[in-house]
Amino acid sequence: MTDYTLTRREFVKGCCGAAVVGAAGSTLIFAGDAVAAANSYDTVVHLFLRGGFDGLNLVVPVSGNDRTHYEEARPSLSIDASGTYGALPLTLSSGAATGFGLHPSATGLRDLWNDGKLAIVHACGMATTVTRSHFDAQLYIDLGTPGKYGSPTGWMTRAWQTLPGSPAATMPVLGVAGTQPANLIGASDALVMSSPTDFQLNAGAWAWQQVRDDSPTGFKGHNETLAEMWAGRTGIEISGARAEAALDTIKRQSFASLPGNWPTGTFAQQLWTIAQSIRFNLGLRFATLDLGGWDTHEGQGTAGSGYHYYQNKIAELSQGLSAFFAELAAGGQMSRVTLVVQSEFGRRVRANANGGTDHGYGNPLLVLGGPVNGRRFYGSWPGLDPVVLSPTFGDIPVTTDYRRVFSEIMIRRMANPNLSTLFPGYAGYAPLGIVQGTDLAPTASAAAVRSSATPSPAATGTGESSSSRLTDTQLSRPLPASRLRGPVDRTLYRRER
Secondary structure (H helix, E strand, O other), X not given: OOXXXXXXXXXXXXXXXXXXXXXXXXXXXXXXXXXXXXXXXXXXXXXXXXXXXXXHHOEXXXXXXXXXXXXXXXXXXXXXXXXXXXXXXXXXXXXXXXXXXXXXOOHHHHHXXXXXXXXXXXXXXXOOOOOOOHHHHHHHHHHOOOOEEOOOOOHHHHHHHOOOOOOOOOXXXXXXXXXXXXXXXXXXXXXXXXXXXXXXXXXXXXXXXOOOOOOOOOOOOHHHXXXXXXXXXXXXXXXXXHHHHHHHHHHOOOOOOOOOOOOOOHHHHXXXXXXXXXXXXXXXXXXXXXXXXXXXXXXXXXXXOOOOHHHHHHHHHHHHHHHHHHHHHHHOOHHHEEEEEEEOOOEOOOOOXXXXXXXXXXXXXXXXXXXXXXXXXXXXXXXXXXXXXXXXXXXXXXXXXXXXXXXXXXXHOOXXXXXXXXXXXXXXXXXXXXXXXXXXXXXOOOXXXXXXXXXXXXXXXXXXOHHHOOOHHHXXXXXXXXXXXXXXXXXXXXXXX
């Protein structure tokens, strides 16, 4: 047993360290030591639409039998096929019609599509696990382990940690949030902040916080005093030094106010923070942010001159992404930026009795950026025929595993072939051609995450013996038709812990 003696000075340092964390609150996540680096690499941005957004009213069928089925399923929620508030037609580069259009508020996304910088993956999601729980589905995606809990790291953490040949970077991973995002669990060198202006120590009297223009000669504030105390190698001193480095990194950047040509609001501010961080050449490789408010069980609205909740959300999404793209394109950085827009699941095809939609399954996934082979649909569209949708209880099924899209981006844009570590249990790399780049053979490695992740009820079903549960190998393949009503799908209605 070690006899550890706490000196008065170390005690004071510990108290100061507690003050650092307490003053910054949950917005302060420690970053690694600051090392100057130029970001000449790609950056991947992940936007999570929390709540399960209604992809069917964003990417709208405008012709054929699917249009008929769509109007029958949503008599009061359907988006018009044409007219003032009709869907914005999506055509291929040849001018050929696709049979789909975008919500009329998504003019920014429509323009990105027409410019060939937006691709849409039909019926995307978790192909091996079905759940209607927001919490389960979001966690599965954040961890990169559909159907399993318990991973000590998020998928984005592993993507950075396994990135081959990555030089030291000042800020390689950024989460724009008030608390650490689940996809960054275990990332000791990630920096998480709600906004640059809030990422500072400002507790106590304003005049005592730091040296200012009107401070007395020889004055030293709280912040300067704390910065000088992290010279030792104890745990609190190392953590304090990292916190100080993170604070100093943000303080030294010339973060500006939201430009006048940008939309207003928190979401736009978050995108602006990421755009500036990319332009500052801090070595940023991964960034993540959320846009919530998509759980539209009632009062969803459609499109029109009055108030429509969903219409406003789509406008917020489209305008923010359009401004983000234009900002980085003007500076020449967008050629190395890929942004993925994803939700935990879609909504049901049929509207409910409360003017909304309930939790569904398959959903469109958006990929936009300079390296994107856009103005194209990817994946397989199953259609809206009720007979075809009956095995998935009237929901749009998942025909493309979201990990297939992410794997392509990791290999082609980030040159990271360690797919067995990024997405344990997923195999069979088959790029769809969504982004430009060179293919690499996926690297097979023993992933510690796989052994530490605990199978959840959503993956194993309920009331089964262990011999009837799906194995990892089975989970890595699409379910055959004979299994569509098997143990996985029963979790749509019943889930036990």
